[in-house]
Amino acid sequence: MGVNTQYTATATYSNGSTADVTNSVDWSSSAEAVARVSNTSGSGSYTKGLTTPVSVGTTNVTASLNGVTSQAVTFTVTGGALVSIAISNPYPSTGIGVKQQFQATGTYSDGTTANLTSSVTWNTSSAAVTINASGLATSVAAGTSNITAQFYGVTSTISTLTVTSATISTVTILPNTTTTLPDGVKQQFTATGTYSDGTAYDLTSSVTWNTSSTANVGISNAAGSVGLATANQVSNNTNISATYLTITSAITTVNVSAAVLQSIAITPTSKTIAKGLTQAYTATGTYSDGTTPDITNSVTWASSDPAVATINSSTGVTTVAAASGTTNVTASLNGVTSNTAILTASAAVLQSIAITPGSATVAKGLTQAYTATGTYSDGTTPDITNSVTWASSNPAVAGINASSGVATVVAASGSSNITAVIGGVTSNTAVLTGSAATLVSIAVTPLNPTLALNTGFVQLTATGTYTDTTTSDITSSVTWSSANTGVVSTPGVSGIAVLYSVGSSMVTATSGGKSGTSNITVQ
Known part of the structure; x- marks a missing residue:
């Protein structure tokens, strides 16, 4: 458990055409206690359809659009439970009005991790900061706020966000020189705010974007396409600017040419990608005036075989869904279709290794078994304990079987770093600390003797065996007892027991939860 899975949805229409509708459908999970599936759209990549494991079990994931429901896909969650959530953000201190995206990462008991940003419930401790369901925080007033995230009973660490009293001084947008675009082409603008204390922040999603003529050049203020x-x-001389509070940026001019698109070239033209991974494509247009702008976000992208790889029709980002096969990737705009790029799918590749336990203290002479879990590009997390090669950084403290992952502690102090590696991928480091050998057993001698009453006494000896296989005379440190003191007295510190009468008595030596016995018969 601990790996998110991005599902995609492809619609087939009555004319035989297909389209990526991942961000248009309504996603559902039949058992949200097992896994949640997101219905929140992301920016630049999928977020809708992102499925997050919650607990061990099975759920069915489906997608619906206009009364049509997809086939159910079984999503099975195995492995460990969520144990912690860590959150992070770009700016620990900001001026008023700055927006920033928080990220939440969950760690599971089997060592795997998962991005839980769109699955957790976000919380803010004060009105100085607001935060939405996707983790986008906005600094709205001077002050301090503690940001946390919760998911099925687990609360994250606290991230403190301080909003200073600094005021906005200037807003700068890029590109800041005259831009000429062919009709139908898109251009991303960005905005940077400089505050009275000299700090600068990305305000692209915080400003209001302005155009002097939407008919000529439109600019978006919608989530996912801001700027x-x-x-x-x-047309000529359309003015683009950005406003935050009372501050408006300098104007940038955009001209729209009558140049006609003649061809589209997409890259890369050939690529082999492992199942579960993504590939971003770019499109360059050649126009009748000789210009060659980037039109990646202007074209419509298509994959000939969505079963092999789907593609975001707006961004050109593909996700490989199969372990083999090929698909043709193309881009089209204004009736012009690009060259064909061939995308070949290959088997999922190992991306990370998590070994457990992460920390252990073991007595000299004892062993510690480690397990290794691999996370592959397709989201699977098999046990690869017997496939990796294990290593110990300090064999003088603990050696490890390179094949099985069983470590043996050979020192009473010190530590060693345990790692696992396969195919060039190295695991996290587990720390194994050695401690003094501990008592394993006690032997009392002589064992079960038969003695004459007139012998008077018997000398008993207690010998301890330790985890490192050493032995020691512990006669004077054990606690002695006699089951029948009328026959045999309780031995003293020296181990001498007095014989009082005919009969038998079980004498026991105890130390550290271990004990040894000898049944003494007196005739």
């Missing part, structure tokens, strides 16, 4: 300008018709 994205579109050339709508041939």
Whole structure:
């Protein structure tokens, strides 16, 4: 458990055409206690359809659109439980109005991790900061706020966000020189705010974008496409600016040319990608005026075989869904279709190794068995304990069987770093600490003797055996007892027991939870 899975949805229409509808469908999980599936759209990549494991079990994932429901896909969760959540953010201190994306990473008991950003419930401790369901925080007033995330009973560490009293001084947008776009092409603008204390922050998603003529050049203020300008018709001198509070940036001019798209070239033209991984494509247009702008976000992308790899029709990011096969990737705009790029799918590749336990203290002479869990590009997490090669950084403290992962502690102090490696991928480091050998057993001698009453006494000896196989005379340190003191007295510190009468008595030596016995018969 601990790996998110991104599902995609492809619609087939009555005319035989297909389209990626991942961000249009309504996703559902039949058992949200097992796994949650997101219905929140992301920016630049999928978020809808992202499935997050919650607990061990099985659930069915489906997608619905316009009354049509997909086949059910079984999602099985195995392995450990969620034990902790760590959150992070770009700016621990900001000026008022800055937006920033928090990230939440869950760690599971089997050592795996998962991005839980879109699955957790986000919380803020004060009105100085607001945070939405996707983890996007906005600094709204001077002060301090503790940000936390919760998921099925587990609460994250606290991330403190301080909002200073610094005020916005200037807003700068890029590109900041005159831009010429062919009709229909898009251009991403960004905004940076400089505050009175000299700090600068990305305000692209915080400002309000302005255009002097939407008919000529539109610019988006919608989530997921903020600052994205579109050339709508041939024109000159459309002014683009950005406003935050009372501060407006300098104007950038956009001209829209009548140049005609002649060809589209997409790259890379050939690629082999492992199942579960992504590949981003770019598209360059050649126009009649000789210009060659990047039109990646302007074209419509398509994959000839979505069973092999799906593609985000807007961004050109593909996700490989199969372990073999090929698909043809193309881009089209204004009736012009690109060259064909061939994407070949291959078997999932190992991306990380998690070994457990992460920390252990073991007595000299004892062993510690380690397990290794691999995380592959397709989200699977098999046990690879017997496939990796194990190593100990300090064999003088603990050696480890390179094949089985069983370590043996050979020192009474010190530590060693345990790692596992396969195919160039190295695990996290587990720390194994050696401690003094501990008592394993006690032997009392003579064992079960038969003695004459007139012998008077018997000398008993207690010998301890330790985890490192050493032995020691512990006669004077054990606690002695006699079951029948009328026959045999309780031995003293020296181990001498007095014989009182005919009969038998079980004499016991005890230390550290271990004991040894000898049944003494007196005639």
